[in-house]
Amino acid sequence: MGWAKRQPTRREFLRQVGLAGVTIATGARAPAIWRRPRHAGAPRPAQLHLQFGTDAAREMVASWTTPEAVSRPRLRLGTPAGGMGTTVPAETRTYIDGLSGTEVLTHHATMQRLEPGTAYVYEVLHDGGAAIAGDFVTAPAGRTPFRFTSFGDQSTPVPGDGIASPWAGYVVDQVERLQPLFHLLNGDLCYANVSADRVAAWTHFFENDSRSARHRPWMPAAGNHENERGNGPIGYRAYQTRFTLPDSGAEPELRGLWYAFTAGSVRVVSLANDDVCYQDGGDTYVRGYSGGAQRAWLERTLAAARADPAIDWVVVCMHQTAISSARDANGCDRGIRETFVPLFDRYGVDVVVCGHEHHYERSHPLRGVERRSETLQPRAVGTRMDVIDTSAGTVHLVLGAGGTALPTNAGLWVPARARVIVGVGDRGANGRLQPRYVEEDAAAWSAARDLTHSYGFAAFDVEPGNAPGALTRLEVTYYNTAPSHTEPAVPLERFALVRRRSDAGIASIAPGPDVAPCDARKTVGSAARAA
Numbered sequence: 001m002g003w004a005k006r007q008p009t010r011r012e013f014l015r016q017v018g019l020a021g022v023t024i025a026t027g028a029r030a031p032a033i034w035r036r037p038r039h040a041g042a043p044r045p046a047q048l049h050l051q052f053g054t055d056a057a058r059e060m061v062a063s064w065t066t067p068e069a070v071s072r073p074r075l076r077l078g079t080p081a082g083g084m085g086t087t088v089p090a091e092t093r094t095y096i097d098g099l100s101g102t103e104v105l106t107h108h109a110t111m112q113r114l115e116p117g118t119a120y121v122y123e124v125l126h127d128g129g130a131a132i133a134g135d136f137v138t139a140p141a142g143r144t145p146f147r148f149t150s151f152g153d154q155s156t157p158v159p160g161d162g163i164a165s166p167w168a169g170y171v172v173d174q175v176e177r178l179q180p181l182f183h184l185l186n187g188d189l190c191y192a193n194v195s196a197d198r199v200a201a202w203t204h205f206f207e208n209d210s211r212s213a214r215h216r217p218w219m220p221a222a223g224n225h226e227n228e229r230g231n232g233p234i235g236y237r238a239y240q241t242r243f244t245l246p247d248s249g250a251e252p253e254l255r256g257l258w259y260a261f262t263a264g265s266v267r268v269v270s271l272a273n274d275d276v277c278y279q280d281g282g283d284t285y286v287r288g289y290s291g292g293a294q295r296a297w298l299e300r301t302l303a304a305a306r307a308d309p310a311i312d313w314v315v316v317c318m319h320q321t322a323i324s325s326a327r328d329a330n331g332c333d334r335g336i337r338e339t340f341v342p343l344f345d346r347y348g349v350d351v352v353v354c355g356h357e358h359h360y361e362r363s364h365p366l367r368g369v370e371r372r373s374e375t376l377q378p379r380a381v382g383t384r385m386d387v388i389d390t391s392a393g394t395v396h397l398v399l400g401a402g403g404t405a406l407p408t409n410a411g412l413w414v415p416a417r418a419r420v421i422v423g424v425g426d427r428g429a430n431g432r433l434q435p436r437y438v439e440e441d442a443a444a445w446s447a448a449r450d451l452t453h454s455y456g457f458a459a460f461d462v463e464p465g466n467a468p469g470a471l472t473r474l475e476v477t478y479y480n481t482a483p484s485h486t487e488p489a490v491p492l493e494r495f496a497l498v499r500r501r502s503d504a505g506i507a508s509i510a511p512g513p514d515v516a517p518c519d520a521r522k523t524v525g526s527a528a529r530a531a
């Protein structure tokens, strides 16, 4: 093992660590101290996880870390029947944590030209180190049934990390039992920015999620707790380095913060709400950092999705929320209501999954505003609970009960009201820009809340319909997480979202009598407590 006597040039660094020809991400700095990679006894890959490419049917990325530089990090790809075949070189990207000075090495292997709806096996390795294995199924091409799942605000199960809780571990096993094609992770991943050791929190997060995320992509959205002081110009360098997400065409410093991918008839759009929110929730206040680029991209992306006869469902994954009837948590943010929600309305987004509030809540279908008010109060366009026509309005789901030690279901307003952050003032004693709240009546738009259980997640089953222009359904189940690594989650409520398929040019026609009912209740959880 050799030690550098001076800061190496980039070429020297790459040659000495065996990465000549491998791209190091823009903005990554060479480490101040580094080790020559060992061959014999090299460390094992760790924190293995998957991400879809833009076309989820044909592209997948496997990502992992090593505690020190390694020689020829790579992936071997194969099929269950045929064994390993193709070798895919990995790109190594690094960042140096701005507080601890710890260098983090991440490796990313992009698998392309895959077959849709096909099972693959893979392993990741480097010279001298043992391989670790995973497997996955690519998304189907066209209109085929599949399942995806979602929650946000997970944390880790390791005491000492941020707001760690054992529930952050239970939920991984219960998602994995459902075998979704992919999982949407709606921001506030591991709360590294409020952990004494940020790198350790990220390590524990990936080690916890890997037992599912190495088998199916866990596709993230950036939350306010991904904003880390000293890690990049806007604070997301750890997040951006550790994930390889579909290319949005954004400038390099903003890559991976917003993106979209297509799975079957579903277009998923992931947003980074710190760009538009008024609230000061991260390590630094970065509102407006994209200069409008994200909103322009969102409009182009939604317009293209709605013009595509192969896309029926448009699902938005983001962190902070446009709706929440929490009295004691963060509340709704007018920044989302004024910047993104009008585009959700214009292009008919079907469902928004978010987090930030650590409880479960769903809205009625929403379109436009109730009246001219400072809060831009959304207008409910339906009240039916069991079957909802999302061509009439967007259903918002707050799914922030992923696993933290700070659930907020006990702080819901009864009866439902909301407080909306409509701006910020001067910095307060806590160093943050003080929120300015305006209250509104939420009874008209809040459809269901879980007042009783603190933890849960949602599953979505896509039923594509059987003919052009027929109804397609997204069956939604909200589960309560069980306090166990081995028991299944418990369904709390089920409902269906419906719309006409877009392949007959009649997407705006409301559903007819062929809508079958399913069960759901106005208020889930404890009615007694609500009273």
Ligand SMILES: [Fe+2]
Binding pocket: 153, 188, 356, 357, 358, 400
């Ligand atoms: Fe959170």
Ligand SMILES: [Fe+2]
Binding pocket: 188, 223, 224, 225, 281, 319, 355, 356, 357
């Ligand atoms: Fe948050």
